[in-house]
Amino acid sequence: MDDAQQTLKRPVRYSGIALHTGVRAHVTLNPAPANAGVVIRRTDLAGAPPVRAHASQVIDVMRATTIANGPARVHTVEHVLAALHALGVDNAAIDMDGPEPPIADGSSAPYVALIQEAGLVAQDAPRRYFEVKEPIFIERGESKMVLLPDPQYRISCTVKYNATILDTQYLSLTVTPETFARDLSLARTFCLYEEIAPLMSKGLIRGGSLDNAVVMKDGAIISKDGLRYNDEFVRHKMLDIVGDLSLIGCRLRAQVIAIKPGHPLNVTMAQAICQHLTAASLA
Numbered sequence: 001m002d003d004a005q006q007t008l009k010r011p012v013r014y015s016g017i018a019l020h021t022g023v024r025a026h027v028t029l030n031p032a033p034a035n036a037g038v039v040i041r042r043t044d045l046a047g048a049p050p051v052r053a054h055a056s057q058v059i060d061v062m063r064a065t066t067i068a069n070g071p072a073r074v075h076t077v078e079h080v081l082a083a084l085h086a087l088g089v090d091n092a093a094i095d096m097d098g099p100e101p102p103i104a105d106g107s108s109a110p111y112v113a114l115i116q117e118a119g120l121v122a123q124d125a126p127r128r129y130f131e132v133k134e135p136i137f138i139e140r141g142e143s144k145m146v147l148l149p150d151p152q153y154r155i156s157c158t159v160k161y162n163a164t165i166l167d168t169q170y171l172s173l174t175v176t177p178e179t180f181a182r183d184l185s186l187a188r189t190f191c192l193y194e195e196i197a198p199l200m201s202k203g204l205i206r207g208g209s210l211d212n213a214v215v216m217k218d219g220a221i222i223s224k225d226g227l228r229y230n231d232e233f234v235r236h237k238m239l240d241i242v243g244d245l246s247l248i249g250c251r252l253r254a255q256v257i258a259i260k261p262g263h264p265l266n267v268t269m270a271q272a273i274c275q276h277l278t279a280a281s282l283a
């Protein structure tokens, strides 16, 4: 079948420290049936309740994207979801023994490697697409995002910080398995030095370290091994967009133009797309 849904050929496992809780987390990516979408199962909870990776399940967008099904919550899902979506995995069942996947190095690269290790298999069902017919625009303060009709999935993104070394970064690319793996997946999470103490006082980023984040202080970069891309920050923002917009539950044909995006903006757009999808299915 042309453009069939895909899942993983076999289960693959990974473990590491979770960013916010700081505990060791184990994750298994399993194959799933056609039309199942991506589901995360909390194997540490009774009955391993499934949490659908869908915009309707989002309960928090502070710093990271959190989804939930009743009391079963999963934090920081965007990096693993970005890797699955961009590499072309439509259906997967993710088993996790805690509320958060391993943060790894703060990028999607380890998940890309994991998916490549598993390999992909085509399924007996066509892929579903959301095709943008007319522009969709949202804004939250200085953050803005517009979706325009496009036969491919393209993202153009601009970020700007009040740190001289960063100033403004801009990048535009078509999202394919190859461009994601090469141009986006290695970009790491970053934060401002001034943000660290308030986050820690809230009990967040207990697993945070220079192993999994780049820190900016007074216009300088604090990082273990320098930057992986000169414009690593805009690339990580694009990685987050791919992860958050995958919460629409199908594939996307659109040109995404994002200015100073973040999880609140991305998830609001994903929810706006879902409203269009619902309206289209009711029509």
Ligand SMILES: [Zn+2]
Pocket (backbone or CB within 6 Å): 078, 079, 189, 236, 240
């Ligand atoms: Zn991120």
